[in-house]
Each structure stands twice: as C-alpha cells, then as structure tokens.
Amino acid sequence: MVLSRRSVVYMLLVSVLVLMLSPLAWLAITAFKDSTELSAVPIHWWPHNPSPGNFGKALTSWDYFGFARNSLTIAVIYSVLATLASAWAGYGFARLEAPGKRVIFGVLLSTMMLPQVITLIPTYLLFAKVNLINTYMPWVLWGMCGAPYLIFLFRQFFSNMPKELEEAAIVDGCGQIRIFWRIFLPQSWPVIATSVILSFSWTWGDFIAPALLLDTNRTTLAVQLTYGYMNAHGGQLNNLVAAGALVYVVPVLVLFLILQRGFVAGISTSGLK
Amino acid sequence: MSTEQLTSAAGPAVQSPAGAAATRPPRRRPSLRTRRAGAFYVFAGPWMLGFLALTAFPLGYALWLSFTNSDGLSDNARFVGLDNYKEVFTDAETLHSLARTGLFTALTVPLTIVAGLFLAVLVNQPIRARGLFRTLLYLPAVVPPVGAALTFRMIFDRDSGAANGLLDLFQVNGLTWLTDPYARWVLLFLTMWGVGNVMIISLAGLQDIPRELHEAARVDGASPWQSFTRITLPLLSPVIFFQVVTGIIAALQTLAPLLISLDPTPRGLGSVPESNNLFMIHVLDEYFVGGRYGYASALLWVLFLIIVAVTFLIFKLSKGTVFYSVEPERAKTKTRTIGGA
Numbered sequence: 001m002v003l004s005r006r007s008v009v010y011m012l013l014v015s016v017l018v019l020m021l022s023p024l025a026w027l028a029i030t031a032f033k034d035s036t037e038l039s040a041v042p043i044h045w046w047p048h049n050p051s052p053g054n055f056g057k058a059l060t061s062w063d064y065f066g067f068a069r070n071s072l073t074i075a076v077i078y079s080v081l082a083t084l085a086s087a088w089a090g091y092g093f094a095r096l097e098a099p100g101k102r103v104i105f106g107v108l109l110s111t112m113m114l115p116q117v118i119t120l121i122p123t124y125l126l127f128a129k130v131n132l133i134n135t136y137m138p139w140v141l142w143g144m145c146g147a148p149y150l151i152f153l154f155r156q157f158f159s160n161m162p163k164e165l166e167e168a169a170i171v172d173g174c175g176q177i178r179i180f181w182r183i184f185l186p187q188s189w190p191v192i193a194t195s196v197i198l199s200f201s202w203t204w205g206d207f208i209a210p211a212l213l214l215d216t217n218r219t220t221l222a223v224q225l226t227y228g229y230m231n232a233h234g235g236q237l238n239n240l241v242a243a244g245a246l247v248y249v250v251p252v253l254v255l256f257l258i259l260q261r262g263f264v265a266g267i268s269t270s271g272l273k
Numbered sequence: 274m275s276t277e278q279l280t281s282a283a284g285p286a287v288q289s290p291a292g293a294a295a296t297r298p299p300r301r302r303p304s305l306r307t308r309r310a311g312a313f314y315v316f317a318g319p320w321m322l323g324f325l326a327l328t329a330f331p332l333g334y335a336l337w338l339s340f341t342n343s344d345g346l347s348d349n350a351r352f353v354g355l356d357n358y359k360e361v362f363t364d365a366e367t368l369h370s371l372a373r374t375g376l377f378t379a380l381t382v383p384l385t386i387v388a389g390l391f392l393a394v395l396v397n398q399p400i401r402a403r404g405l406f407r408t409l410l411y412l413p414a415v416v417p418p419v420g421a422a423l424t425f426r427m428i429f430d431r432d433s434g435a436a437n438g439l440l441d442l443f444q445v446n447g448l449t450w451l452t453d454p455y456a457r458w459v460l461l462f463l464t465m466w467g468v469g470n471v472m473i474i475s476l477a478g479l480q481d482i483p484r485e486l487h488e489a490a491r492v493d494g495a496s497p498w499q500s501f502t503r504i505t506l507p508l509l510s511p512v513i514f515f516q517v518v519t520g521i522i523a524a525l526q527t528l529a530p531l532l533i534s535l536d537p538t539p540r541g542l543g544s545v546p547e548s549n550n551l552f553m554i555h556v557l558d559e560y561f562v563g564g565r566y567g568y569a570s571a572l573l574w575v576l577f578l579i580i581v582a583v584t585f586l587i588f589k590l591s592k593g594t595v596f597y598s599v600e601p602e603r604a605k606t607k608t609r610t611i612g613g614a
Contacts, residue, residue: 092316145323205417
C-alpha cells in the first residue's frame with residue numbers, strides 16, 4: 001500500500017509532537033505523584049493515587065508568591081519600559097534623517113550580536129560601586145534604554161508605514177513627538193504586543209542577572225526554584241519541584257497563547273501590507 | 274496587558290522632557306532638515322546614552338580589568354599586562370572548555386537548523402489543524418530556561434526519571450544521566466527541545482516565497498526535492514544565514530549546563546559534570562569560586578573576540594552562497610517581523 005503524502009506528513013508531525021510535548025507531560029505527571037510513588041520500582045507512568053495537594057505544598061513551603069511577585073515586578077518594569085523606549089528609538093531610526101545615523105544604526109545592529117553575559121560581570125561590579133545591587137534599578141535602567149532587537153523590530157514596522165501619514169500631520173502642524181505618539185504608536189500594537197511578550201518572557205525566564213544582582217530575599221522565582229524543595233535529609237522533593245515549576249511556566253505559556261491570536265488579528269487589521 | 278494600559282501608564286514619563294523641547298516656539302525657524310536631524314537625536318538619544326553607559330563602558334571596564342589581577346575585594350589590584358591573556362592560552366582547563374564549547378556549537382547549530390527547517394516545511398503543508406501543530410511545536414521554546422532545565426533533570430533522574438523507565442522496558446539498566454559521560458546527551462536533548470524558535474523563523478521565510486515559483490517548477494516537471502533544493506533553499510538562504518549567525522553566538526555563551534546541574538547558584542558552582550563544563554561555566558567558576566575577576570574578564574574578552582571573528586568569517590564565507598532576491602535589509606526585515614511573533 002502506498003501512503004499518501006499527506007498521511008506521511010501527519011504521521012511525522014504527530015510523532016514529533018509526542019516527542020516535543022512529552023517532557024511537559026512528564027512534568028505534569030510528576031507533579032501529581034506522592035512521595036512513595038516518586039521512587040516506585042518500576043516507575044509509575046501514571047500516578048496511582050494522584051495528589052493535587054502537592055501544588056498547595058509547593059506554593060506554601062516557602063514564600064512562593066513573594067518570589068513570584070519579585071519576578072512579576074522586574075518583568076513588568078522591564079517589559080513596559082523596554083517596549084516604550086524601543087518604540088521611541090525605533091521611530092527615530094525609521095522616519096528621521098540625521099548626519100551619523102548610518103554609523104549609529106551600524107552600532108545598534110552589532111550590539112544585537114553582542115553577548116549580554118559579556119557585559120554582565122563588569123556591570124555587576126559597576127552596579128556594586130553605585131549601590132544598585134539588590135535593587136530593581138538595573139531593570140529600570142536597562143528598560144529605559146530599550147533593547148536593540150526590539151528597536152530593530154519597531155524600526156522595521158515603522159519603516160513600512162506610508163509617508164502620507166506623516167506628511168499630512170506635518171501640514172497640520174504636528175511635531176515629530178506628536179506624530180510618534182498620536183499616529184505611529186497607536187498603529188503599532190501588534191509590534192507592541194510582540195515586544196511586551198518577548199521582553200516579559202526574557203525577564204521572567206532570566207536566571208543569571210537576578211542571581212548576580214539580587215540577594216536571596218529579593219530574587220526571582222527562576223532563581224529560587226533551583227534551590228528546590230528539600231526533605232529533612234536534604235533530598236530533592238521532585239513532585240513539589242514539578243508542581244512549583246509547572247506554576248512558574250504557566251504564565252509565560254498563557255501569555256504566548258494570547259499573543260498568538262492577538263498577533264494574527266493585528267496583522268490583518270492594521271493594514272500592515 | 275492591553276495596549277491602552279501600556280501607553281497611558283508609562284506615557285508621560287517618556288514624553289514630557291523631549292515634548293517640552295519640541296513644542297517650544299523657536300525664534301528663527303530652523304530648516305526642516307535641521308529639525309528632523311535634531312528630532313532624530315531626541316529619539317535615538319536614550320538608547321545611545323544607554324549603550325555608552327550599560328554596554329560600551331562595562332566592556333571597556335572588563336578590558337581594563339583583564340590586564341589586572343583584580344579579585345574584586347581588595348583595592349590593590351595590580352596591572353599585570355598580558356599575563357591573563359597568556360594564561361588563557363596555556364591553561365589546560367580553559368582550552369578544554371573552549372574546545373568543548375566549539376564542539377557543542379558545531380554540533381547543535383547545524384542540528385537545530387536542519388531540524389527546524391524540516392519542521393517548518395512540515396507545518397507549511399496544506400494540512401488540517403496546521404495552526405495547532407505550529408503552536409504546539411513552538412510551545413517548548415517558550416518554556417523559561419530554568420523550567421526546562423528542571424524538567425529535564427526530572428526526566429533524566431536516575432531512580433524516578435522517565436528516561437530510565439523507558440530503558441527498563443528494554444531490559445537496559447538505568448544510567449546516571451546527569452553525570453559524565455551521559456550528561457552531554459541531556460544537554461543536547463535540552464538544546465534541541467528549543468527547536469521551535471528556528472522553526473518559526475524558517476516558517477516565516479517559507480511563507481515569503483511566492484507560490485507561483487513552485488507551481489511553475491511543477492509544470493516544468495520538477496520533483497518536490499528538486500523544487501526544494503533549487504527554489505526553496507536558495508530563497509531561504511538569507512534566513513538560514515541569519516540563524517547560523519545568531520545560533521553560533523547563542524551557542525558560544527550557553528549557560529544551560531549550569532541550570533541542569535544540581536546546585537546552580539553562581540556562588541556555589543562546581544557540580545557541573547566535566548563533559549558539560551562549557552566556556553561560560555568555566556568563566557563563572559573562575560569568577561565566583563576562584564575570585565579571579567581579572568582572569569575572568571580576560572576570558573570574557575577572548576570569547577567576545579572569538580564571536581567577532583567567527584561572525585566576520587561567516588559573513589565572508591557566505592558571499593555567493595547567500596542569495597538575496599531583494600536587498601539584504603528587506604529580506605531580513607520580514608523574517609524578523611514575522612519571526613518575532
């Protein structure tokens with residue numbers, strides 16, 4: 001029997017999908033196991049006595065919501081500021097001409113390739129000198145300057161907008177800032193959504209910057225989760241880790257699913273093309 | 274968060290200082306061109322300042338530190354010239370971690386790009402529930418690194434992990450995955466799990482290729498494989514090129530082994546299995562455990578120079594193999610805009 005091309009595609013897709021989603025499935029299964037099942041031999045592929053109580057324990061055995069609040073604080077600070085600052089700079093690169101612009105844009109593009117970790121250690125020393133360690137100020141500063149990748153994203157979007165839009169506004173006596181604020185920014189919500197999600201998930205997922213810059217009491221969920229949940233003998237309680245990790249992962253997944261729809265709608269309604 | 278909230282929440286803070294300057298009535302109106310140039314600097318200014326203070330200055334600071342024996346604690350850091358750099362190329366551990374990182378990069382970058390392209394072609398087929406397949410295949414790429422690392426630690430746990438459970442079904446004894454020599458496989462699997470990022474960008478590139486080209490090829494009797502190699506690949510080459518560059522840069526500074534290993538706090542390193550002791554792990558180790566800020570800074574600068582050199586080399590080598598149907602910048606543009614989604 002000859003398989004149709006389409007059914008081969010389905011078979012391939014389904015098998016890859018099973019492979020890709022099985023780690024998340026295992027995380028969920030582990031989160032529902034009780035402590036005896038965790039070490040059952042042979043292992044249980046499905047929890048025999050599901051214990052949803054793991055979630056309650058995972059969220060209360062240390063101040064889960066406190067660390068979640070820290071994560072949320074820096075993620076919101078950074079994503080809001082970085083999105084606005086990147087749109088701001090992106091507008092300049094897209095719509096305005098000035099001597100030296102090409103060089104500056106070249107620098108911007110090359111910083112996109114500059115590994116952030118490389119500046120992180122000297123940044124740590126600098127922030128230590130001006131007493132910004134264990135504060136959220138670094139994220140405020142980073143946010144206010146925008147991110148090269150996001151600036152590039154906004155620049156591309158603004159470049160594609162019709163020139164007439166701007167000319168009409170200039171005739172009406174609008175300054176550049178008004179044009180940006182009243183005309184271009186409101187039109188760019190698909191990019192804004194993309195930028196917010198990207199910058200939010202960068203910060204929510206970031207491990208190394210909070211581990212370096214924040215003490216254990218102000219640090220983020222990403223850092224605190226890696227200390228895990230220990231039993232009296234210093235053993236890792238994997239079912240609680242799984243429950244905690246699941247709750248940690250969910251916000252980003254949900255945001256992404258929201259973005260998916262918002263973005264498609266945005267492209268079709270904003271008259272991008 | 275809605276767009277309205279966003280703009281109103283942080284609006285005034287950004288708008289007011291520059292806004293005041295622009296609306297002030299000028300005595301003698303400067304030419305439109307001058308005003309546009311001024312406006313450019315108003316818009317690009319914050320980023321330029323940020324670049325100087327938060328990127329250029331730290332980089333320079335690291336350069337200065339790399340010529341000293343600073344330990345970050347005592348103030349009597351001494352200038353030691355090129356000693357740190359000499360040590361980079363004589364320190365066996367550094368050279369090993371560098372070689373490991375090179376191997377890791379040479380392995381994972383092509384693997385993820387080929388796998389990502391393959392998946393992108395699959396989800397670009399006219400099939401039912403295409404959107405669902407795209408979303409679900411991309412999903413793992415959205416999982417935060419720490420979440421992903423914790424998940425993989427559980428799967429590859431010696432006693433309770435699914436990996437050994439699976440091996441058990443085939444009567445194979447459990448392996449200690451998270452230690453040498455198997456830990457490198459866990460790292461490879463973890464890296465490949467994020468293939469959705471490559472898939473999405475490749476997919477955006479595929480969608481940019483006009484359908485008529487493939488139809489014309491089919492009319493002329495081309496096989497699907499010919500159509501893929503003669504039309505799809507050349508037209509996709511800028512996208513692939515972009516992914517090679519960004520993929521290498523990301524791979525060279527991989528921190529994932531730090532997260533998979535058991536005690537991943539920077540202040541308590543040392544538990545990373547040797548086979549996964551990549552360059553960045555080694556740097557953090559020298560920095561936090563060894564307290565050698567000067568030497569760690571030299572290591573970072575060496576990594577930086579390697580990245581610059583590799584990027585330059587790829588740009589050189591790609592001449593003639595990367596095919597731009599439109600001017601390069603536009604080609605990249607579309608990828609970015611859609612890829613960002």
